[in-house]
């Protein structure tokens with residue numbers, strides 16, 4: 507399997523709850539290398555653009571409101587099969603349905619306030635990484 511990169515976001519509820527460190531610890535414990543990382547206070551325009559695929563959904567206004575409540579931490583994580591592997595440790599969108607021991611099961615409050623984001627395909631990972639990071643901000647190391 508190929509080395510991949512995925513975009514992770516630690517969402518406002520987890521930042522406010524001081525769980526940045528606990529969540530990053532899970533990424534590293536699962537074998538991901540952090541190759542880029544920044545804290546961002548999203549603007550409404552940035553939040554809307556990031557989740558543009560959902561803009562017609564009834565939950566979109568709630569999602570936008572939530573994302574503006576505190577800064578987020580955006581990270582690029584690298585590992586073999588990173589996209590699928592990250593989705594496994596993240597858990598299902600709704601924390602109530604997320605498998606025991608996943609990040610969303612442990613730090614999510616509900617289907618909107620669900621602690622973390624992860625890319626869902628190589629195409630979305632490429633778009634989402636470029637959304638937050640210049641190429642020069644994404645590192646490579648052994």
Ligand code: DAT
Pocket residue numbers: 560565569598599617618619620622623624626
């Ligand atoms: P995921 O974040 O698991 O990739 P998604 O891409 O379908 O899920 O949705 C993006 C975000 O939108 C999700 O993390 C939280 C919010 N969301 C999705 N479905 C929702 C729903 N039915 N009710 C409320 N918020 C929802």
Ligand code: MG
Pocket residue numbers: 624626
């Ligand atoms: Mg998604």
